Amino acid sequence: MKIYWQLIFLLLITWLLVAGLPLVALALVLFYLFYLRGYELILIGILIDGYYHYFYEWPVFSLAMLSIVILANLIKPHLLMYNGHNEMVKKEKIPNP
């Protein structure tokens, strides 16, 4: 993902969360995490919690973002179709004996 797309996504996610559309934002977050590690999303979560004064109770967005990012980074290697050498992984046909 190019850097400007990355920026657009981050701005859009932030705007959606400020506008009170968390479900749409979640979809974009998942899409973003599919391509990138997305640690910057935790920062957005912290800012949103500050904006909604959630730090006075429970920082819901920060914790949710933290969980989602860690979980996505743990799961992602198991979902990728490429191996560590950037080669397509495919199953070899087992010849009939």
Added chain:
Amino acid sequence: MKTYSSITKGNSRRSFLKAKFLWLFLLIAVIILGLIFPWLISRVSAFVLYPFHITSTWVKSSDGIIPLYLRSRANLVKELETIRKEQATKTGTQTSIQRLLEENMQLRSLTKSDQISERLTARVLDRPNSLPNDLIQIDQGSDHGVVVGAPVYNGIDGVVGLVIYTTNKYSFVDLFTSPGFLSTAYVMGANVFAPLEGVGGGIARVKLPQGVSIQVGQLVILPGISTAIYGEIVSVQNEPTQPEQYGYLAPSQAINSLFYVTVGPETILNQDVTTFEAEMRERVRQATNTSFNNNATTSAALNTEVESEVE
């Protein structure tokens, strides 16, 4: 030729992991800092997110063309969803009604109170637009078992009217919407009995006093027969200055589109109204006399007591 160094790779991987965890720790530290100093994070956020706040407020409340379009579109989408939900609920309700109807029919057949199978099927020969006085003519007469006063149905339980004249081969049915038709009806929902009178032109009305809640869609039934519905209220005329209100009802199917009807096996006019009224008056009179006699007995007893005291 050595193309890579395992040491270098190991080092780069280690440094990458180090950077990754450093980032994570840094962010977690910021979260902890926010929990300790919430006001600090709130102020920073308010400053950083100010442009986002302004734009979202603009979209939500501005009268500009784009925000207005977006809002109306969102409203329309919401309305569409509501209508879809309503439609789904209505379909479900219809299914429930069908199931209850089936169940009802089975129970009726078990209790042997089902008269539907005993009904006569008749074809409508003539309709109100060609016959005077809102009558319909059917092709079944006294030879087939039609009697005067028998209810005529459309479908399972929709009453159309009563047979008022019968010959050997055909009969005339007075519609409940005919002018001059009078009957007692029961309004479901409001749960009241009310006089029903035909208005003509396929419309009848029930007259109720002010204060009784009648609404469009409430069923009006003929209380004398277990399965007989006149129709549902299609309009309510309620003027607060008048002592009564009217609920107008129409049959479930237009009379002009009736082709087949069923005729009940027996008359519902078994007892003449005049005879019934006379009987009722007689009973009331008897009851009053009994009460009077009781009083007389009481007063006689009192008189006796008084006389004995005087003596």
